Amino acid sequence: MTWFLRNWDQVAIALGEHLLIAGTALAVAFVLSLAIGIAAARSQRVFDAALAVSGILYTIPTLAFLALLIPLVGLGKVNAIICMVAFSLMILVRNIATGIREVPAEVTDAARGMGMSRREILWKVELPLAMPVIVAGLRISAVTVISVTVVAAYVNAGGLGTIIFNGIASDHPPKIVTGAVAACLLAIAVDLSLAALERRLKASRAVA
Amino acid sequence: MLASAWQYIVEHPDRFGAALWRHISLSVAALLIATAIAIPLGIWLARRARVALFAINAANVGRTLPSLAVLALMMPLLGTGFTPALFALTLLALPPILINTYAAVRQVDPDVIDAARGMGMTQREITRGIVVPLAVPVIAAGVRIAAIQVISGAVLAAYIGGGGLGDFITAGIAMMQISLLLVGAIPATLLAIGTDLLFGRVQRALTPRGVG
Amino acid sequence: MIKLKGLVKQFAGAPRPAVDHLDLDVAAGEVCVLIGPSGCGKTTTMRMVNRLIEPTSGTIEVNGHDVTHMNPVELRRGIGYVIQQVGLFPHMTIAANIATVPHLLGWDETKVARRIDELLQLIGMEPESFRDRYPRELSGGQRQRIGVARALAADPPVLLMDEPFGAIDPINRARVQDEFLKIQRQLKKTVVFVTHDIDEAIKMGDRIALLRDGRLVQQAPPAEMLARPANGFVEDFVGADRALKRLSLITCVSLANPGSVVGAPEVSADTSARDGLAVMLESGARAINLAGGGVVRLEDFFARTG
Numbered sequence: 001m002t003w004f005l006r007n008w009d010q011v012a013i014a015l016g017e018h019l020l021i022a023g024t025a026l027a028v029a030f031v032l033s034l035a036i037g038i039a040a041a042r043s044q045r046v047f048d049a050a051l052a053v054s055g056i057l058y059t060i061p062t063l064a065f066l067a068l069l070i071p072l073v074g075l076g077k078v079n080a081i082i083c084m085v086a087f088s089l090m091i092l093v094r095n096i097a098t099g100i101r102e103v104p105a106e107v108t109d110a111a112r113g114m115g116m117s118r119r120e121i122l123w124k125v126e127l128p129l130a131m132p133v134i135v136a137g138l139r140i141s142a143v144t145v146i147s148v149t150v151v152a153a154y155v156n157a158g159g160l161g162t163i164i165f166n167g168i169a170s171d172h173p174p175k176i177v178t179g180a181v182a183a184c185l186l187a188i189a190v191d192l193s194l195a196a197l198e199r200r201l202k203a204s205r206a207v208a
Numbered sequence: 209m210l211a212s213a214w215q216y217i218v219e220h221p222d223r224f225g226a227a228l229w230r231h232i233s234l235s236v237a238a239l240l241i242a243t244a245i246a247i248p249l250g251i252w253l254a255r256r257a258r259v260a261l262f263a264i265n266a267a268n269v270g271r272t273l274p275s276l277a278v279l280a281l282m283m284p285l286l287g288t289g290f291t292p293a294l295f296a297l298t299l300l301a302l303p304p305i306l307i308n309t310y311a312a313v314r315q316v317d318p319d320v321i322d323a324a325r326g327m328g329m330t331q332r333e334i335t336r337g338i339v340v341p342l343a344v345p346v347i348a349a350g351v352r353i354a355a356i357q358v359i360s361g362a363v364l365a366a367y368i369g370g371g372g373l374g375d376f377i378t379a380g381i382a383m384m385q386i387s388l389l390l391v392g393a394i395p396a397t398l399l400a401i402g403t404d405l406l407f408g409r410v411q412r413a414l415t416p417r418g419v420g
Numbered sequence: 421m422i423k424l425k426g427l428v429k430q431f432a433g434a435p436r437p438a439v440d441h442l443d444l445d446v447a448a449g450e451v452c453v454l455i456g457p458s459g460c461g462k463t464t465t466m467r468m469v470n471r472l473i474e475p476t477s478g479t480i481e482v483n484g485h486d487v488t489h490m491n492p493v494e495l496r497r498g499i500g501y502v503i504q505q506v507g508l509f510p511h512m513t514i515a516a517n518i519a520t521v522p523h524l525l526g527w528d529e530t531k532v533a534r535r536i537d538e539l540l541q542l543i544g545m546e547p548e549s550f551r552d553r554y555p556r557e558l559s560g561g562q563r564q565r566i567g568v569a570r571a572l573a574a575d576p577p578v579l580l581m582d583e584p585f586g587a588i589d590p591i592n593r594a595r596v597q598d599e600f601l602k603i604q605r606q607l608k609k610t611v612v613f614v615t616h617d618i619d620e621a622i623k624m625g626d627r628i629a630l631l632r633d634g635r636l637v638q639q640a641p642p643a644e645m646l647a648r649p650a651n652g653f654v655e656d657f658v659g660a661d662r663a664l665k666r667l668s669l670i671t672c673v674s675l676a677n678p679g680s681v682v683g684a685p686e687v688s689a690d691t692s693a694r695d696g697l698a699v700m701l702e703s704g705a706r707a708i709n710l711a712g713g714g715v716v717r718l719e720d721f722f723a724r725t726g
Binding site for chain 2: 470472493494495496497498499501503505506507508509510511512513520521524554555556567570571580
């Protein structure tokens with residue numbers, strides 16, 4: 001505890017790095033998944049193919065993935081971000097596609113009947129109604145991304161993992177505990193806030 | 209690089225074999241222990257809503273914790289080596305199995321249970337003959353998720369002296385020897401993908417014919 | 421066959437008992453319909469007979485035995501149980517579903533197989549085609565009939581049925597009801613049948629037991645309850661059109677006189693009196709001729725209902 005109090009600035013910097021990398025990765029993953037997910041919602045074949053490929057990527061152990069990227073992109077933040085984007089694809093694509101598909105047929109039918117174009121229906125009706133499911137996917141991906149970032153410190157990406165690795169290397173338990181607990185608290189905080197958001201979205205879109 | 213990685217394995221079969229064996233035994237042991245605890249617990253909790261609330265919430269929190277953080281926390285508590293790694297991996301495997309088992313049992317159609325009770329089945333007969341077969345597919349999905357978590361986590365076990373394929377990866381990165389890194393990374397990847405395919409088969413095989 | 425004496429069920433926290441000192445009996449081979457407004461205790465009463473709900477006090481006798489102290493599991497294996505949603509086991513074939521209680525009772529396989537085929541024939545479903553199918557491949561009406569077959573599998577003397585046909589669409593419901601009546605005429609089971617539909621009660625019941633607030637208001641055969649309702653509540657419950665409902669219980673033949681009226685519409689002899697009246701109203705005629713001889717005039721309806 002005392003180590004933390006004396007070095008909280010170090011922890012804060014690491015936390016900032018952690019959020020930066022994780023946030024960037026999540027944003028990139030989201031944009032990519034949105035494009036793929038919308039296509040997958042319309043076509044069962046795209047859906048199956050996208051899920052098959054992203055499913056395989058998701059299975060690869062974190063450290064192994066980061067390591068495999070080293071001969072390709074070296075060490076550093078880019079390595080970590082590519083890995084995180086790959087991991088997030090499966091959940092995000094699946095949730096976006098499923099969320100769009102689950103919009104009740106009568107709602108899209110009414111929109112078409114009112115003269116909305118395909119694009120308008122997508123952005124004004126389908127995606128907004130799919131938000132609770134999409135946020136549920138973001139929640140899982142956010143937690144995954146935070147977890148990967150912890151490991152990515154080993155390939156020089158920065159983040160809270162650096163404190164943990166430092167602690168292990170120098171056999172300094174306070175560092176290990178501080179880094180690990182900070183990472184856990186971050187994951188829990190992000191999970192709870194997105195859960196609250198998910199609940200609020202679900203409530204505001206309830207049909208009954 | 210691939211060639212020199214293969215060369216390494218050929219030249220150091222016992223070292224590679226030991227690491228591979230350690231990796232597999234850690235994973236299998238953690239998964240078995242977690243399954244042995246979480247499935248009965250999940251079934252037991254399904255009928256006790258108030259206790260279940262607490263347990264399931266704890267499991268949900270557990271599921272979000274970064275794997276490396278959990279492994280690292282073992283060091284000040286239990287030291288390094290096989291046992292702390294096994295402990296951490298078991299902890300990581302518990303939440304998905306518990307949550308899926310609980311959900312699977314709760315989601316069995318209450319009308320089906322009522323009909324079974326009304327016909328004179330005992331609680332045990334209902335659990336064994338009705339609830340478990342119907343719950344198995346979702347439980348299997350949970351075990352599959354846990355298996356992937358555990359294999360991935362076992363790679364990280366290298367950091368707390370647990371051994372396994374992660375040793376080659378960390379050594380390879382530390383010494384900037386790509387071929388050594390690949391000796392760990394590629395088999396670990398193949399192991400994970402293979403396990404996922406295997407569990408996918410098992411899951412499909414365990415799904416009763418009239419369902420899903 | 422079934423005797424309920426002073427039966428009481430008080431749920432914790434409820435202002436009044438769900439079942440309040442109920443005395444009811446069901447004769448062997450009789451279909452007794454329990455009916456009443458929601459909350460009257462009809463389902464609770466039925467579920468106490470096989471002790472899915474335990475009585476607070478009072479006794480239940482089935483075939484002379486006091487079941488309140490029997491092993492409930494054994495009790496239930498001797499009573500057929502059919503619920504509205506059927507509750508077929510989705511992971512088992514139709515045959516396995518039907519065979520559930522026989523298996524619990526340890527019947528040998530040949531006996532079980534024979535019984536399954538027998539029951540499928542009874543409910544009018546070809547054993548060859550249906551034995552190995554799964555519940556999700558069947559329609560709602562078919563599932564309901566399998567539910568009845570499953571309840572009859574171990575040949576229990578008593579059947580409990582809780583709104584069994586409520587989830588079927590009206591057209592198929594009439595068919596399933598008719599089929600059940602046909603089976604019942606053959607098997608003569610003692611049936612406790614819960615429904616909220618007065619028309620179903622009149623059609624299915626040998627006797628109707630009308631409940632209110634956990635108490636028995638009147639128990640009588642349908643014709644009697646319609647002709648002589650015990651009080652204002654019964655009158656309201658059976659409906660202001662009870663005179664018409666009574667007509668559905670008798671056929672035109674029972675009102676007919678010999679002869680015929682030229683130009684009057686013709687109906688078959690087993691047409692219900694109610695349908696006969698409807699034909700008259702539609703055609704504007706004041707008489708209908710019965711196929712095979714006889715005529716029913718409008719005045720004949722009044723003569724009868726007096």
